Amino acid sequence: MNMSRASSLAPSMFLLGLAAAAGAAPAAPAKNAAPAKAASAADKPAKPKANAGVKPTRRAPLAPLPPGPDVAWSHAPFEVGQCNICHKSGDPKAPGPVVDNSNDMCFTCHEEIKEALAGRKFQHDAIDAGCTACHNPHNSRYKKLLTDPAPQLCYECHSDIEKVATTSKVRHGAITKERACLACHNPHAANVEHLLIQLPYDLCVGCHSTNDLADDNGKKLMNIKQLLTDNEVKHGPIAQKDCSACHQTHGSANFRLLVQAYPEKFYSPYDPANYALCYRCHNDQIMANATTTTLTKFRDGDRSLHYLHVHKEDRGRTCRACHEVHASHKPHQIRDAVPFGSGGWMLPLNFKQTATGGQCEKTCHNTKTYANKK
Numbered sequence: 001m002n003m004s005r006a007s008s009l010a011p012s013m014f015l016l017g018l019a020a021a022a023g024a025a026p027a028a029p030a031k032n033a034a035p036a037k038a039a040s041a042a043d044k045p046a047k048p049k050a051n052a053g054v055k056p057t058r059r060a061p062l063a064p065l066p067p068g069p070d071v072a073w074s075h076a077p078f079e080v081g082q083c084n085i086c087h088k089s090g091d092p093k094a095p096g097p098v099v100d101n102s103n104d105m106c107f108t109c110h111e112e113i114k115e116a117l118a119g120r121k122f123q124h125d126a127i128d129a130g131c132t133a134c135h136n137p138h139n140s141r142y143k144k145l146l147t148d149p150a151p152q153l154c155y156e157c158h159s160d161i162e163k164v165a166t167t168s169k170v171r172h173g174a175i176t177k178e179r180a181c182l183a184c185h186n187p188h189a190a191n192v193e194h195l196l197i198q199l200p201y202d203l204c205v206g207c208h209s210t211n212d213l214a215d216d217n218g219k220k221l222m223n224i225k226q227l228l229t230d231n232e233v234k235h236g237p238i239a240q241k242d243c244s245a246c247h248q249t250h251g252s253a254n255f256r257l258l259v260q261a262y263p264e265k266f267y268s269p270y271d272p273a274n275y276a277l278c279y280r281c282h283n284d285q286i287m288a289n290a291t292t293t294t295l296t297k298f299r300d301g302d303r304s305l306h307y308l309h310v311h312k313e314d315r316g317r318t319c320r321a322c323h324e325v326h327a328s329h330k331p332h333q334i335r336d337a338v339p340f341g342s343g344g345w346m347l348p349l350n351f352k353q354t355a356t357g358g359q360c361e362k363t364c365h366n367t368k369t370y371a372n373k374k
């Protein structure tokens with residue numbers, strides 16, 4: 001069942017660092033599942049820096065909001081009118097300073113938060129700015145006594161995430177809609193790094209498990225969970241459960257939130273820069289020459305069929321014509337069928353691995369066979 005994998009391990013197929021590092025500066029997480037691509041210093045600067053644009057403190061207006069129809073939530077100890085639970089005086093007109101200007105005052109009643117902060121591996125640095133950086137201790141227009149709802153609350157300190165999430169060419173609905181940031185992050189502390197409430201893969205697959213999601217143009221998105229359940233041959237980074245190897249969660253300049261360029265359509269003029277995504281990890285030489293006996297196994301004798309199909313000045317086929325980058329039934333991530341045209345018709349590939357190479361039948365062309373063994 002894994003014989004396909006074995007053949008793909010030919011070392012010449014994965015001269016990773018070489019090809020990818022020289023060209024496009026990866027605007028992407030440096031980590032990836034590629035076996036041999038060294039994380040070079042050049043990978044780093046383009047990654048959105050965690051600290052850039054983070055204001056460590058902010059001063060939210062903390063006085064009680066005057067009663068009114070939009071003040072929907074009130075804190076129990078404030079509601080009972082005993083200002084001296086927290087202030088020096090019990091006089092609502094002049095409660096004076098607070099008895100303890102630290103989070104400890106909140107912990108006297110909210111032990112569960114204290115325990116969560118102490119018990120989980122990663123704590124949000126915003127806690128140092130005080131519970132009142134995000135909560136009004138008296139009352140609020142928003143649930144959980146928040147001074148603002150997410151994502152605005154978060155943007156007040158995370159201005160570079162705001163920029164990526166709101167101005168990127170391709171945006172991710174998950175970031176700004178419904179629970180927004182809180183769909184993936186815990187505001188206090190978490191056991192997964194970056195304050196994630198689950199491992200990223202589980203978060204992604206959790207939401208991408210229906211047939212109802214559509215992009216901004218109304219185009220239906222694949223049910224990724226089903227795709228991964230139904231197709232046993234997982235692409236390398238998927239087997240590593242690393243969606244971020246290829247996707248930029250908060251927003252991206254590239255089609256489908258990809259970390260680097262990849263053509264949108266079935267046909268595209270050939271230019272290695274259009275495939276920067278794939279060449280982060282794969283050797284671009286697989287497409288470089290019309291003839292080769294070493295650079296690719298998709299060849300008939302010495303005629304490169306990768307070159308033949310892909311390397312054209314106008315209508316080169318894109319990788320998706322044959323490969324499904326998440327998971328497939330067939331070896332080499334070869335797909336069963338490819339969406340062709342805007343109507344969503346699936347063109348079957350009918351690929352078969354053979355003892356000497358492979359064959360495709362009744363697809364774009366009649367049955368054609370290639371032989372890549374000497």
Ligand code: HEC
Binds near residue numbers: 050157158194
């Ligand atoms: C009062 C300012 C402030 C607010 C408001 C704030 N943060 Fe933070 N946040 C910080 C600081 C400071 C850091 C640490 C900066 C760093 O490590 O780069 C941080 C770090 C993070 C991290 C990165 C943790 C890591 O290990 O990489 C995440 C995720 C995060 N915040 C999410 C949120 C979310 C979600 C919200 C809204 C619910 C939010 N923040 C609101 C100040 C704030």
Ligand code: HEC
Binds near residue numbers: 061075083095098
């Ligand atoms: C659960 C604790 C708590 C209770 C109860 C409480 N407060 Fe406060 N209050 C705070 C905290 C914390 C601050 C912010 C103090 C600071 O940062 O200097 C504050 C600040 C204030 C401020 C000043 C706001 C500002 O921006 O400087 C006023 C006015 C105030 N409270 C009025 C009241 C009144 C009136 C009551 C009783 C009806 C009350 N508070 C009850 C915790 C509380």
Ligand code: HEC
Binds near residue numbers: 107108
């Ligand atoms: C004297 C006890 C007491 C103190 C001190 C106290 N709280 Fe509370 N807090 C409560 C109670 C009681 C509730 C309502 C609990 C419930 O409904 O489950 C509550 C609710 C909350 C909620 C909303 C929870 C929800 O599910 O809607 C937040 C947020 C909160 N407190 C934050 C704070 C912060 C921040 C401080 C410190 C400035 C603080 N509290 C200090 C008693 C306290």
Ligand code: HEC
Binds near residue numbers: 107110130146150
């Ligand atoms: C960076 C902003 C931020 C800071 C700082 C912060 N909180 Fe929260 N807190 C939130 C948000 C956002 C929620 C709502 C979470 C949700 O709906 O899932 C929340 C929810 C809560 C709740 C309701 C129970 C729960 O877990 O949902 C309590 C109680 C609470 N916070 C107390 C505190 C205390 C006490 C501190 C200080 C130690 C604190 N918070 C600091 C953002 C913050």
Ligand code: HEC
Binds near residue numbers: 213216
């Ligand atoms: C809270 C639910 C939720 C989570 C979690 C989630 N997504 Fe999404 N995602 C959506 C929705 C809804 C869309 C539909 C299009 C839109 O609104 O951006 C979408 C769209 C996308 C798109 C297509 C974007 C486009 O417009 O072309 C990609 C790619 C994607 N998500 C990848 C991921 C990855 C990778 C993760 C994990 C890091 C993830 N998603 C986690 C809800 C989610």
Ligand code: HEC
Binds near residue numbers: 155182
């Ligand atoms: C769909 C899930 C999801 C949502 C929603 C989401 N994030 Fe993240 N966030 C992630 C993942 C996954 C990472 C880890 C880095 C990565 O793999 O891209 C991360 C990392 C971060 C980091 C630390 C690293 C960095 O890129 O700077 C911050 C800060 C952060 N998120 C803030 C936010 C804020 C603020 C919001 C809301 C505007 C938000 N996130 C919404 C999934 C999400």
Ligand code: HEC
Binds near residue numbers: 221241245247256326
């Ligand atoms: C090796 C790179 C790579 C990895 C890893 C990866 N993706 Fe993708 N993803 C892509 C590419 C390329 C596309 C565009 C495919 C196309 O249009 O042919 C895409 C498209 C998508 C889409 C849009 C699907 C559609 O119907 O157009 C979603 C949603 C998505 N990916 C989610 C995920 C999730 C969730 C994970 C982790 C389980 C993940 N991706 C891991 C490369 C990757």
Ligand code: HEC
Binds near residue numbers: 005032035278
């Ligand atoms: C983050 C690194 C990474 C990225 C980006 C990436 N791949 Fe891969 N790819 C791998 C790994 C790792 C393997 C598994 C190698 C193995 O097991 O032989 C693999 C295997 C493959 C295979 C199967 C090879 C074989 O002979 O079985 C194909 C085909 C493939 N990738 C195509 C693509 C395409 C097309 C893209 C761009 C859309 C892409 N890859 C992007 C890392 C990556």
Ligand code: HEC
Binds near residue numbers: 282297306319332
């Ligand atoms: C016309 C179909 C087709 C297209 C288009 C195509 N491939 Fe392939 N590819 C194959 C076949 C078939 C194999 C398996 C060859 C074998 O081992 O028998 C393969 C193998 C691979 C391998 C394994 C190494 C090798 O060359 O043998 C990688 C990596 C790969 N393709 C990447 C890509 C990338 C990246 C693109 C787009 C730039 C792409 N392919 C476009 C059919 C295609």
